[in-house]
Amino acid sequence: MIFRTAGQFKTSYEADQALFPIKQDFYLVLGVLLLAYVVFPLTASEFAFKALLVPVLIYSLAALGLNILTGYCGQLSLGTAAFMGVGAYATYKFMSIFPEMNIFVAIFLSGFFSAAVGVAFGLPSLRIKGFYLAIATLAAQFFLVWLFEKWAWLYNYNASGAIEVSTSSVFGITVTGPTALPIVQYYCVLIVVTLVTWFAINLTRGRYGRMWKATRDMDIAAELVGIKLITAKLTAFAVSSYIVGIAGGLLVFFWKGAAEPNLFDIPLSFQILFIAIIGGLGSILGNYLGAILIVALPVVLNLLPNALGIPIDSATLEHLNVMIVGALIIAFLILEPHGLARFYAIIREKLILWPFPY
Amino acid sequence: MNAFVADKALSSANPSADEDREVLLNVENVSLSFGGVKAITDISFDILKGEIRAIIGPNGAGKTSMLNVINGFYHPQEGTITWQGKVRNKIKPHEAVSQGIARTFQNVALFKGMSTLDNIMAGRSTRMKANIFFQMIWYGAAMREEIEHRKRVEDIIDFLEIQAIRRTPVGKLPYGLQKRVELARALAMEPELLLLDEPMAGMNLEEKEDMSRFIVDVNQEFGTTIALIEHDMGVVMDLSDRVVVLDYGKKIADGRPEEVQANQNVIDAYLGVAH
Numbered sequence: 174m175i176f177r178t179a180g181q182f183k184t185s186y187e188a189d190q191a192l193f194p195i196k197q198d199f200y201l202v203l204g205v206l207l208l209a210y211v212v213f214p215l216t217a218s219e220f221a222f223k224a225l226l227v228p229v230l231i232y233s234l235a236a237l238g239l240n241i242l243t244g245y246c247g248q249l250s251l252g253t254a255a256f257m258g259v260g261a262y263a264t265y266k267f268m269s270i271f272p273e274m275n276i277f278v279a280i281f282l283s284g285f286f287s288a289a290v291g292v293a294f295g296l297p298s299l300r301i302k303g304f305y306l307a308i309a310t311l312a313a314q315f316f317l318v319w320l321f322e323k324w325a326w327l328y329n330y331n332a333s334g335a336i337e338v339s340t341s342s343v344f345g346i347t348v349t350g351p352t353a354l355p356i357v358q359y360y361c362v363l364i365v366v367t368l369v370t371w372f373a374i375n376l377t378r379g380r381y382g383r384m385w386k387a388t389r390d391m392d393i394a395a396e397l398v399g400i401k402l403i404t405a406k407l408t409a410f411a412v413s414s415y416i417v418g419i420a421g422g423l424l425v426f427f428w429k430g431a432a433e434p435n436l437f438d439i440p441l442s443f444q445i446l447f448i449a450i451i452g453g454l455g456s457i458l459g460n461y462l463g464a465i466l467i468v469a470l471p472v473v474l475n476l477l478p479n480a481l482g483i484p485i486d487s488a489t490l491e492h493l494n495v496m497i498v499g500a501l502i503i504a505f506l507i508l509e510p511h512g513l514a515r516f517y518a519i520i521r522e523k524l525i526l527w528p529f530p531y
Numbered sequence: 532m533n534a535f536v537a538d539k540a541l542s543s544a545n546p547s548a549d550e551d552r553e554v555l556l557n558v559e560n561v562s563l564s565f566g567g568v569k570a571i572t573d574i575s576f577d578i579l580k581g582e583i584r585a586i587i588g589p590n591g592a593g594k595t596s597m598l599n600v601i602n603g604f605y606h607p608q609e610g611t612i613t614w615q616g617k618v619r620n621k622i623k624p625h626e627a628v629s630q631g632i633a634r635t636f637q638n639v640a641l642f643k644g645m646s647t648l649d650n651i652m653a654g655r656s657t658r659m660k661a662n663i664f665f666q667m668i669w670y671g672a673a674m675r676e677e678i679e680h681r682k683r684v685e686d687i688i689d690f691l692e693i694q695a696i697r698r699t700p701v702g703k704l705p706y707g708l709q710k711r712v713e714l715a716r717a718l719a720m721e722p723e724l725l726l727l728d729e730p731m732a733g734m735n736l737e738e739k740e741d742m743s744r745f746i747v748d749v750n751q752e753f754g755t756t757i758a759l760i761e762h763d764m765g766v767v768m769d770l771s772d773r774v775v776v777l778d779y780g781k782k783i784a785d786g787r788p789e790e791v792q793a794n795q796n797v798i799d800a801y802l803g804v805a806h
């Protein structure tokens with residue numbers, strides 16, 4: 174009797190199009206928000222913030238960005254990390270040129286840079302698809318990381334070639350730099366992620382979402398119903414790279430504190446892609462589920478030796494992690510391409526019908 | 532058989548059915564080939580405003596290719612197309628949509644991962660204008676627009692009696708219903724001219740009757756002009772005002788259904804008499 178929809182009739186299209194057409198969804202989201210905004214901050218340790226909560230949020234956001242392009246619009250990208258890098262370096266430059274700038278303003282503005290770069294590298298998608306497009310985005314990946322290394326202006330000619338986050342504050346509270354409290358940084362990331370998620374939900378359920386999905390499902394038919402493929406694809410690249418860029422800014426400024434160019438190399442691109450696949454392509458929720466799994470798995474594995482009383486060295490654990498993730502990817506690709514989000518959808522559907530399945 | 536002569540003889544015997552009706556679309560001497568394959572050879576015919584115009588012919592006759600030419604998906608090597616009195620330049624399919632030409636496909640071309648509602652709403656993409664920032668916050672113009680278009684779409688859903696499958700992903704629907712959703716999507720474009728490519732293929736009798744009723748209703752209630760490709764001769768005879776018959780890419784007859792049915796060239800083409 175959890176998901177009772179009986180008696181909930183819609184009397185206007187406005188109500189039917191509301192964010193949560195079913196009340197129980199609303200309570201569920203409210204519950205999750207309560208956990209994230211109240212329960213976790215009250216209970217989490219410094220380690221939990223740094224190793225679990227903040228990474229989950231940032232990876233979710235990056236995967237959300239990728240999902241808009243790949244899951245919703247059907248354009249595979251292997252350059253996610255590089256676009257994150259563009260966001261991070263742009264934020265860094267903003268903060269070094271205008272040290273007084275509000276960090277959030279800097280991050281949201283930086284998104285426009287990654288969006289522009291994303292659109293530029295998305296142009297080939299007008300001509301090529303699938304495998305060939307993936308290779309084109311891979312070229313972006315290599316080129317941009319090379320640029321992060323070679324263009325010394327980007328890292329203010331530091332001898333180390335790395336960018337380092339300096340202290341900045343908002344409303345008198347230190348939010349970035351070595352002295353910022355983990356709980357403060359967690360809240361900063363959480364607010365940005367909540368906001369962007371809400372934007373993404375609105376975009377995907379409206380006109381743009383339909384254009385993207387139509388392009389993904391059958392591009393020729395999309396064209397024949399009047400959708401301009403060029404608009405659909407390039408807006409997907411723009412929105413996707415915008416979100417990915419923001420995730421990159423957060424990654425460096427609210428989590429790592431410093432970054433070398435190779436942080437934005439292929440392994441990170443694949444990690445984000447894996448999160449999107451395991452979570453579920455074409456779903457918003459999936460990104461969070463996927464990120465939780467990918468971030469929590471190594472942490473849980475590290476606890477294993479103690480819990481079981483068997484000494485396993487950390488290299489073995491590392492390998493174990495890679496093997497499990499690999500197996501999961503293959504399993505999901507073969508058995509459930511819609512990922513973890515699909516499991517949630519099935520459970521939800523069952524609960525709505527329960528106890529009368531017909 | 533000399534198709535060209537037959538065509539000349541017929542068209543002089545059958546001038547346009549209703550002289551007073553405005554010509555909506557005029558196809559003149561259109562030829563289309565793919566490499567060496569001639570799909571359409573020197574075809575001319577017109578579609579009058581408000582009529583149901585059937586295009587029939589054996590498999591491979593060039594019917595689908597003709598629709599593809601009309602909606603700008605293929606560009607003929609020769610010939611002119613006049614739309615609402617103006618000679619039309621080379622256009623893209625999405626431009627055809629904004630000019631008022633919508634269509635359905637021989638092989639259902641729906642967006643499989645999307646719900647019925649989203650598929651039909653997608654048919655209104657060209658009419659939606661709210662900018663991305665309003666869309667992001669689902670506010671103001673974006674929300675008003677979404678609701679306004681949703682109302683129109685709901686009217687179409689009621690009209691085609693598909694309320695129950697509103698939220699179902701179309702990939703899960705049986706074939707007959709998919710065809711109906713495709714018609715709904717085309718209607719959502721509020722076309723002046725609706726091109727239907729075998730809308731009843733693979734349907735059972737009951738589904739065919741429903742579909743026929745919808746087609747007639749669309750034509751009479753909304754005044755939509757319809758070009759209909761159909762293999763079922765019973766349906767063609769019942770529904771259409773005029774019929775154009777193609778065979779091997781050439782026009783072999785054009786006229787009222789009963790005239791076409793009695794035409795020797797048409798009978799030969801369908802019975803497969805050697806050329």
Ligand SMILES: Nc1ncnc2c1ncn2[C@@H]1O[C@H](COP(=O)(O)OP(=O)(O)OP(=O)(O)O)[C@@H](O)[C@H]1O
Pocket residue numbers: 565568569570588589590591592593594595596597637
């Ligand atoms: N894109 C294409 N490339 C090459 N040849 C094509 C193409 N489209 C159609 N043809 C050829 O043009 C001819 C006419 O095809 P078309 O699909 O128009 O026939 P049709 O009358 O619709 O037949 P059916 O009743 O089987 O649907 C066929 O010989 C076909 O092989």
Ligand SMILES: [Mg+2]
Pocket residue numbers: 594595596637728
């Ligand atoms: Mg055909």
